[in-house]
Amino acid sequence: MKFGSHKLNLNKTMTISTSNGFCSKTLIYHSVRPPLPLPLESMNISVTDFIFSVTTTTSASLIDATTCCSIQYSDVPLPHLVQNLTVSLRQPPLSLTKGDTAYIISPNSSYLPILYLSLFAIGVTVSPANPVSSIPEVSRQIHLCKPTVTFATLDSIHKLLEVGFGNPIVLIDSPEFESMMRVIKSNGNLAKFEVLQSDTAAILYSSGTIDN
Template sequence: MAPPKSSTIDPNSGFSSQTKIFHSLRPTISLPPSTTPFSLPDYVFALLHHCPTASLIDAATRRRIPLSDLPHLVRTLASNLRRKFHLSKGDVVFVLSPNSIHISVLYLSLLSLGAIVSPSNPLSSASEISRQIQVSDPAIAFATSEHASRLPALREGIVILDSPEFESLLLPVGGQSRDGFVRIEVFQSDTAAILYSSGTTGKVKGVELSHRNFIAAIAGVHAVRAVRPSPAVTLCAVPCFHVYGFVVCIREAALGGSVVVVARTNLESILGAIEEFKVTHLAAAPPTVVAMVKSPAAEKYDLRSLEAVLCGGAPVANSVIERFRRRFANISVLQAYGLTETTGGITRTVGLKESEVIGANGRLISNCQAKIVDPVTGENLPPLKPGEVWIRGPTVAPAELEDLLLSHPAIVDAAVIPYPDEGAGEIPAAFVVRQPGSTISDSEIMDYVAQRVS
């Protein structure tokens, strides 16, 4: 969806005064024909070039998987999963795990089989997991030993990721040198993942994202990324069950850079990993940016390799960005805005010039269009007018908390809104109407919610 060649298109914003649609000013990307059998792993390995220094790195154990080994490792695991668990195209696979270097390998292996990856927050409550399993109907689950006990029985059981059984699945059968992979015909329109989102109404829902959605998300970044003298080293300090982490852990490997993963995202472990592995890019959520600004621990580590913090998931207060700039003058903060439903970022900050605009989330990504719509009249609005954001492109929430509050017998009505918070970017704030005669307190309501959500 390249912008039409018209004098009505503003060259600075991409806004058409004629249609009142914002057009992307990024380079137009060419995607494979939509009917061509071509999976996300096919695209990843088509991009991946030989780089002897690039690896997947576990920050805690220092274990490495060279990117040159990744295609063979993915094919081996896929073959063993198909042989041992009879996984086939369309099977949903539930994943309950903190970040690890095996996550990228597992995701790509399952996707190459045409299976559907459905990862969940390992801190989810039992009721949340039950709801997600009800939504996705998985055939099998992969979980760490710490979290597996909260899973119900599934058709093909549960595979423990931190176990000798899983390690054996990474090896060819009988010590054979060949991986025995049989190619599965996977189309770009096939579902690749079910990620969980509160969305706009009701309980948590599963968002279906296709192979083409992820291909387009990676291709958009590939189109604007500058050539580097040496590969990037990206520290993924966001969870890989979230769309942000899901895309980062696969995208950065596809683009030939090293990916460092941390399972626990306390500030000192992040800063220590930056120093040890000479990290150039940190993928993080707003609380990490806030912690870097406030904590004296940042003075103890050598952060000279760090070029940029890639921040998404919630807004960062302008005051925090200004303080970050004063403390880390040579590190850019590159923000993005997106949704689970849009395969992550639909606007993204690229380069030093765009990062200088404090509070901005960057320009629309390649092949994307947007409009601001008056929710009452349905009319398309000009710039600087508030309304609903409507998005169209190849990638394409508080209601869950409202539903939970309404399940309490002492509450007759509730509405939840986002409330600005310096540490988290934003937090939910609830307006509650009590049942007549009820004396339930705010602390009792907060305890009720805390016991039922992660």
Template sequence: MAGTNSECLMDPNSGFCSLTKSYHSLRPNVALPPPSQPLSITQFIFSRLHSTTSFDSTFLIGAATGNRLSYSDLVFQTKSLALCLRKQYSLSKGDVAFILCPHSFRFPILSLALLSLGVIISPAMPGDSISNINRLVDLSNPTIAFTNSGPSHKLPSHLPTVLLDSPEYLSFFTQMTQYCR
């Protein structure tokens, strides 16, 4: 990989380097924490939010519903969900979670919660065939799966599964004291 923009002849408008045939970000580099200060990706993202964003501003808008999620709600719901997942399902660093769901309003929260626990995410699309999903499950060897009711039949029956549209799962976002003692 080329070290500087001049070495790789990067196009300043697109970030494309004709030498390496790859794209580079046009944004300035972000300082990463030193290796002696291990952070999860979620901790790092939240630390960047504290310094750059108003917590009352909108983080996400659901296209289908118009529901809005503020940065403060993102942080609260992610922490609440992570706590519940750790307590209810004993998820911890090194576990693998297979996620079989369409893009949704809550997908970023689930992803950040799992990553904050050190869980490895193996995503798949519900439109995949059962044989392809089984192949992906065999490859990733997950300890748990997350899906909606619709595509849940595509998952192997031996795999513990959390339904993302179940009342219990939805309560993890707001009522953590009830389920996470």
């Protein structure tokens, strides 16, 4: 899963504003923060492992702006939730493995980052979709990404059923999914996948229309 960094020297790049990062020549906004130290491309490390290797916070890690519910980093450590879900996803009945694709059609929630980090840890390619996508758009997206599994919510599952999606469907807003995150599981004999930075991390779609 490829990392990339763009080292930008705002003092030497005179066309870029030091206040907002806007480049008058390219009309592109750049971050005015110093670049983060990223691992070398030759290192075999997943997005998930890298994030947790540099995370030191002890406060709330995820806050749902709609429900105001938060997931603490210390009380119920976020890495543990990700680890539990990762193990669950790799075991039957899903048995996800590196190279699989997961189609996700859901509104924003505090559970999505946990799901994404778990899938990235396995080496599964994530294909997120807008929950307000029309049924023809959903059908087209599924045709393009050819998912092994789909994650949806109660409000969006009917679209998958109408397009005849036959692979496993996991409801994110269900007690079963909550249990997959919260119940402590053993790694057993599950070998860790070698996730490369050159592996495909996501299949993204335009925010506009999709060609038929």
